[in-house]
Amino acid sequence: MQAGPENATTTDERHSSRVAFDVNGVPREVTLDNRTTLLDALREHLDLTGAKKGCDHGQCGSCTVLLDGRRVKSCLIFTVTLDGRSVVTVEGLAGPDELSPLQAAFIAQDAFQCGYCTPGQLCSARGMLDEVDRGWPSAVTEDLAAPPELTDAEIRERMAGNLCRCAAYPHIVAAVRATAAAR
Amino acid sequence: MSTDAVGRAYPRLEGREKVTGTARYAVEYPVDGVTYGWAVPSAVVRGRITRVDTAEALASPGVLAVVHHGNAPRLAPGLEADLWLLQEPTVHYRGELVAVVVATSLEAAREGARLVRIDYDAGPHSTVLTEDHPSLYKPDHVNPSYPTDTEEGDFDAGYAAAPVRVDATYRTPAYHNNPMEPHATTARWHDGRLLVHDSNQGASSVRAALAELFELPRESVRVVTDHVGGGFGSKGYAKAAVVLAALAARHVDRPVKLALTRQQLFGPVGYRTPTIQRVRLAADTDGRLTAICHDAMSQSSTILEFAEQTAVYTRSMYAAPHRRTTHRLVRLDVPTPFWMRAPGGCPGAYALESAMDELAVAVGMDPVELRIRNDTPVDPDQGRPFTSRNLAACLREGAQRFGWADRDPAPRARRDGRWLVGSGVAGSSHPARARPSSATATARPDGGFHVRINATDIGTGARTALWQVAADALGVPPERVEISIGDSDLPNAPVAGGSMGTASWSWAVIRACQALRGKLRDGVPTEAEVSAGADTSEEVGGQPDLPRYAYGAQFAEVRVDATTGEVRLNRMLGVFAAGRVVNPTTARSQLIGGMTMGLSMALHEEGLLDERYGDWVNHDLATYHITGCADVESIEAYWLDEHDGELNPAGVKGIGEIGIVGSAAAVANAVFHATGVRIRDLPIRLDKLIGVSDLA
Numbered sequence: 001m002q003a004g005p006e007n008a009t010t011t012d013e014r015h016s017s018r019v020a021f022d023v024n025g026v027p028r029e030v031t032l033d034n035r036t037t038l039l040d041a042l043r044e045h046l047d048l049t050g051a052k053k054g055c056d057h058g059q060c061g062s063c064t065v066l067l068d069g070r071r072v073k074s075c076l077i078f079t080v081t082l083d084g085r086s087v088v089t090v091e092g093l094a095g096p097d098e099l100s101p102l103q104a105a106f107i108a109q110d111a112f113q114c115g116y117c118t119p120g121q122l123c124s125a126r127g128m129l130d131e132v133d134r135g136w137p138s139a140v141t142e143d144l145a146a147p148p149e150l151t152d153a154e155i156r157e158r159m160a161g162n163l164c165r166c167a168a169y170p171h172i173v174a175a176v177r178a179t180a181a182a183r
Numbered sequence: 184m185s186t187d188a189v190g191r192a193y194p195r196l197e198g199r200e201k202v203t204g205t206a207r208y209a210v211e212y213p214v215d216g217v218t219y220g221w222a223v224p225s226a227v228v229r230g231r232i233t234r235v236d237t238a239e240a241l242a243s244p245g246v247l248a249v250v251h252h253g254n255a256p257r258l259a260p261g262l263e264a265d266l267w268l269l270q271e272p273t274v275h276y277r278g279e280l281v282a283v284v285v286a287t288s289l290e291a292a293r294e295g296a297r298l299v300r301i302d303y304d305a306g307p308h309s310t311v312l313t314e315d316h317p318s319l320y321k322p323d324h325v326n327p328s329y330p331t332d333t334e335e336g337d338f339d340a341g342y343a344a345a346p347v348r349v350d351a352t353y354r355t356p357a358y359h360n361n362p363m364e365p366h367a368t369t370a371r372w373h374d375g376r377l378l379v380h381d382s383n384q385g386a387s388s389v390r391a392a393l394a395e396l397f398e399l400p401r402e403s404v405r406v407v408t409d410h411v412g413g414g415f416g417s418k419g420y421a422k423a424a425v426v427l428a429a430l431a432a433r434h435v436d437r438p439v440k441l442a443l444t445r446q447q448l449f450g451p452v453g454y455r456t457p458t459i460q461r462v463r464l465a466a467d468t469d470g471r472l473t474a475i476c477h478d479a480m481s482q483s484s485t486i487l488e489f490a491e492q493t494a495v496y497t498r499s500m501y502a503a504p505h506r507r508t509t510h511r512l513v514r515l516d517v518p519t520p521f522w523m524r525a526p527g528g529c530p531g532a533y534a535l536e537s538a539m540d541e542l543a544v545a546v547g548m549d550p551v552e553l554r555i556r557n558d559t560p561v562d563p564d565q566g567r568p569f570t571s572r573n574l575a576a577c578l579r580e581g582a583q584r585f586g587w588a589d590r591d592p593a594p595r596a597r598r599d600g601r602w603l604v605g606s607g608v609a610g611s612s613h614p615a616r617a618r619p620s621s622a623t624a625t626a627r628p629d630g631g632f633h634v635r636i637n638a639t640d641i642g643t644g645a646r647t648a649l650w651q652v653a654a655d656a657l658g659v660p661p662e663r664v665e666i667s668i669g670d671s672d673l674p675n676a677p678v679a680g681g682s683m684g685t686a687s688w689s690w691a692v693i694r695a696c697q698a699l700r701g702k703l704r705d706g707v708p709t710e711a712e713v714s715a716g717a718d719t720s721e722e723v724g725g726q727p728d729l730p731r732y733a734y735g736a737q738f739a740e741v742r743v744d745a746t747t748g749e750v751r752l753n754r755m756l757g758v759f760a761a762g763r764v765v766n767p768t769t770a771r772s773q774l775i776g777g778m779t780m781g782l783s784m785a786l787h788e789e790g791l792l793d794e795r796y797g798d799w800v801n802h803d804l805a806t807y808h809i810t811g812c813a814d815v816e817s818i819e820a821y822w823l824d825e826h827d828g829e830l831n832p833a834g835v836k837g838i839g840e841i842g843i844v845g846s847a848a849a850v851a852n853a854v855f856h857a858t859g860v861r862i863r864d865l866p867i868r869l870d871k872l873i874g875v876s877d878l879a
Contacts, residue, residue: 015244033288033290033291035290035294036288036289036290040289040290043211044288044289047213048204049204049207049208049211050203050204050205051204052208052363052364052412053365053442054363054364054365054412054445054804055445055803055804056444056445057445057803057804057805059445059803059804059805060363060445060804062363089204090202090203090204091203091204091205093203094203099199099202099203103202103203106198106202107194107195107198107199107202108194110194110195110768110769110771110772112198112201112202112642113413113642113643113644113769113772113773113776114362114363114364114410114411114412114413114641114642115197115200115201115202115206115410115412115642116208116362116363116364116412116413117363117412118201118202119204122202152816153816155812156812156813156815156816157813159812159813160811160812160813162812163363163804163809163811164363164812165361165362165363165413165415165780165809166363166413166642166772166776167775167776167779167780167783167810167815168772168775168776169779169810169811169812169815169818170775170815170817170818171772171775172812173812
């Protein structure tokens with residue numbers, strides 16, 4: 001059975017809520033157990049298994065998605081809080097016909113091996129580049145008043161919340177650097 | 184005709200699926216009527232379950248069943264005891280998985296697991312490895328089948344007579360594999376057949392294990408392992424998740440998804456044993472080794488004997504007339520250790536390559552030169568020439584690329600502001616072996632070819648590498664080749680482990696493709712498909728027993744904060760001699776990954792066990808630190824062009840493990856060079872170096 005609205009409803013109505021939110025630009029309405037995290041809503045109820053469960057505690061970054069444009073760890077967010085919000089997952093990064101430049105750069109730079117942390121890395125990098133565009137500093141930014149310059153040290157620091165046990169880190173940095181440079 | 188696909192930098196075949204989120208891992212397949220399993224760990228270390236109270240759990244909404252030793256389907260005994268789960272009330276270690284709650288949702292299963300009440304009769308326990316532990320003993324062999332001890336010449340006399348001696352004891356803590364994807368399984372039974380989607384490193388052996396446990400013909404079990412989120416050894420065999428999921432699915436007669444939690448990955452799936460290693464080296468005044476002794480201690484569980492082959496590395500690495508290696512083991516009330524990237528070689532090389540650095544200091548010799556001086560074309564252990572040994576070439580090329588020639592050998596002699604700066608080197612080696620495998624190749628009327636083999640791609644790039652190998656063996660452009668892996672219905676193949684995957688699988692792929700070409704002498708098929716198969720058992724088994732090894736040399740530069748003791752890696756560079764490289768892109772990634780895990784071992788990782796509770800307290804990724812993106816400033820991997828005709832048809836040596844071997848020693852040696860302080864127990868945390876400006 002493909003997950004659909006009927007599968008997205010749990011039977012215990014006392015502890016369930018109806019939530020309407022956008023996922024990858026598509027309005028979704030689900031009735032879910034109030035304990036259901038965004039990560040589990042995506043994976044178990046909306047058949048969007050791109051976001052990965054690596055730790056379920058917000059420690060590894062594999063579940064990173066964009067919530068109203070900002071990167072968040074979806075295992076730490078209760079779906080019941082998301083009425084009217086907008087979520088973008090790794091499945092929503094590519095265009096209808098071609099990969100986003102970031103996704104293409106990850107392939108070109110071999111920025112992953114097992115691929116399990118990759119959806120989180122991609123969403124995190126997407127959100128991180130927007131943060132830089134907005135002028136947000138990081139812990140390694142020297143001049144807090146000036147627009148941040150996206151050095152390798154900045155990329156490494158800003159991507160430090162996404163663990164990769166295969167350790168594709170140098171290639172992840174290269175992919176982000178190439179994507180940023182091509183914009 | 185060769186199309187020269189091998190050696191070219193193709194991107195991964197599954198790259199698009201992995202960057203779009205469409206690559207499905209073990210618990211990501213939609214399944215009708217699926218339920219969720221949540222494993223319950225034991226709360227005591229050693230003892231016996233006296234009562235399982237399931238009432239409250241079963242009353243919780245959505246909970247379907249609590250499966251435990253009192254009601255679980257029976258498993259056949261006799262296979263690995265670690266897999267005989269939910270069969271008896273005995274508890275062997277804290278965290279042993281003693282029950283599974285099955286529910287209609289993840290949330291209900293998790294809540295149900297919290298509500299299961301288990302009473303125990305608990306006994307005293309012993310969970311800490313010490314060098315004077317009263318239960319130390321000599322195992323019959325070490326993993327997988329090496330002699331426990333070896334001795335040539337007279338070590339004691341040789342050591343006593345030498346003018347230069349090093350005697351040092353090194354300690355490594357427990358390391359936990361922590362692949363990003365936990366061990367996870369979707370299991371379903373239908374008409375007495377078992378289908379599992381499982382995260383493992385080899386579906387053929389997992390199928391065999393399940394067939395034996397559930398007393399089924401192997402044909403009645405299918406294990407699909409399409410994409411695997413890393414393993415690093417911990418998924419090298421059937422583990423708790425797949426057995427528990429299959430048990431639970433049979434019990435509730437519905438499909439079950441079960442993923443271990445991150446916390447449950449610290450124990451029940453194996454880990455690298457802590458080690459205590461004494462290394463003694465003796466040399467003459469020009470640095471030539473005269474005596475080598477490596478005594479290694481490690482632990483196993485009361486369930487199974489797993490004896491890490493820690494000192495085996497030392498048997499073949501450097502030559503000396505007087506040599507001894509020993510292994511001693513203690514059986515503790517702990518989970519069973521298991522494979523973790525380069526078992527034996529990884530901790531063993533940390534000790535030996537650190538001791539070589541100490542010897543270089545004692546002799547007053549450059550550590551690169553010291554290693555080259557003690558290089559040997561003949562395996563000191565087997566007494567036969569290595570099929571190829573390019574350790575010296577790796578050291579020389581690495582030294583040149585790294586800029587080693589400018590190095591001032593004096594420790595603690597360079598300062599950059601608040602940082603003390605130093606560099607270090609280590610050698611590395613890893614056996615280059617192969618196991619029997621089978622494969623089939625099919626020619627289609629449309630001009631395409633299909634190669635089938637139950638290999639596993641755990642992130643190594645195996646799918647892509649075998650596709651390249653097949654194209655060359657068929658003499659066609661790779662675009663005309665389709666490759667299928669990761670399914671036990673495909674021809675049997677060994678695990679992705681021991682740096683043997685590509686060597687073993689490519690051997691069978693090449694033979695199957697050659698057999699197909701023999702059949703196709705009359706031309707490509709016009710109507711029906713033509714297939715040929717190969718099984719390399721006889722050929723691999725008949726291979727002469729020669730010492731075959733890959734080699735490497737790692738160079739590291741660190742900076743150490745003179746006040747806080749914080750260690751940062753400026754750069755690391757490795758040069759490897761690993762036979763033919765099938766795909767430079769994926770090979771480089773694996774080597775860099777291995778070196779990074781060595782950095783992680785040197786500076787970050789440490790399982791901290793609380794003896795009162797007999798368990799690791801830092802059992803998550805917030806407190807068990809692994810190297811992150813911000814820790815890796817520069818890591819580069821290179822390799823030599825190496826051709827060894829005594830390996831396998833593809834000429835490969837395996838590259839999954841050589842990267843980690845030696846890397847921790849290179850970092851530790853660099854820390855000594857920077858600070859003048861030798862830390863002999865890993866990891867080199869800042870508290871061991873705090874106030875280093877006042878130390879040494």
